[in-house]
Amino acid sequence: MNKLKTSGGLIAFRRKILGFKFKKLAAPVLYALGRNPKVYSLLLLQVFAGGAALYFMRPQAAPVEVLNDINGDLVTLYRVVQNHLEEFVRQFKWAISSRQVFEWQKMTRPETLTDIQRAARFFYLQHHAFAGKVSGQSFGTATTAPAINLLRIEENLSAAWQRLSGTYVENLSWLDCAERYDRAHTFHYMDPPYWQTAGYGVDFHLRTTSAWRFAALQGKVMVSINDHPDIRRVFEGFHFETIDIRYSTSNQRQGKAEVSGELVVMNWEPAALGGLF
Structure with a gap:
């Protein structure tokens, strides 16, 4: 397990992975998957789309993109x-x-x-x-x-x-969507509701998030979630990265942001792509 130290924090980390490494067919991830970029395209799948902030932050769209969220209003x-x-x-x-x-x-x-x-x-x-x-x-x-x-x-x-325009928008459970679009060239980015937090509609049930479900996926998976012993236990055996991030949604009158740990879980080794940074 590694701990990332970067001035940009989690957003910089996510932008590096989702915004630049995967922006063209010749991206390093395609070679890491053992595919010829002239033949295979990359599918970027976000099964917990939410506000899709990272999707809109990308400087260039992936060849194929899918946004999914269980919230029907969204x-x-x-x-x-x-x-x-x-x-x-x-x-x-x-x-x-x-x-x-x-x-x-x-x-x-x-x-x-x-x-x-x-x-x-x-x-x-x-x-x-x-x-x-x-x-x-x-x-x-x-x-x-x-x-x-x-x-x-x-x-x-x-x-x-x-x-x-050109993006598939789904209203499925995260697992149904992940399995439907899973291919060897799929990159699954999952940003589920934080474990043991309330107010964001649908809870992330760890019982349905067993490690074997992720191990069964063909594509690369990246999950970003709060660092909690339960999460580490469920994803035991996967690669972990940790980041310290600041939140300011608890009590604005204090004028201080709480520092919390973000856990990034992957079913692949970052070294296979030459590292995350």
Whole structure:
């Protein structure tokens, strides 16, 4: 097991792996898989897409990309942005960032809405909820940054729409999706909800995350999750990297960020690609 020491922390680590090493067919990972890059392409699969921050951070798309999340509202949002961007943006005409509007949106039953209205409701709640939680939400504010600029939604989402074009968007369980798209040229990036944390919709059940399930996958797997003895026990035998990262979602009034350990689990040895950095 290694401990990564980098000024960029986890984001720099993820960007290095997902943003650069896998950006072209001639990437080192293809040679590490023993495939001819002129014949085989790389499939990048994220079975816990969530906000897909790393997907949107990539400077260049992978040849084939799949976003998956079990949260139906999230997948609806992605599909609406793909296919009905202009009507989606129209939902926010004259909208404001308001605690009362936030509470009204929370009380609205999503099953009574159209897909576009449902996507707009989800978008509004997520952009105004403290810590981006999807359950047990409370209105989030900050004293050092302004509220989301709802007038720029079209500008921001137009870029997202262009990025999503050509991407497969799934609404499956993580295991079903992983098995469906698993090939020797697949890179599985998994960023599940943290173990023993609440407020992010669907828990990550370790009982369904046995090591043999990962060992059975043909492609390369990378899992980033909080460093916990239970996690280490489940993934015993796999390669570990650890990173110290800072979080600031607990108590903003203290003005301090908590330092926590992030565990990166792989079913392959980084040395096979010439190291992570």
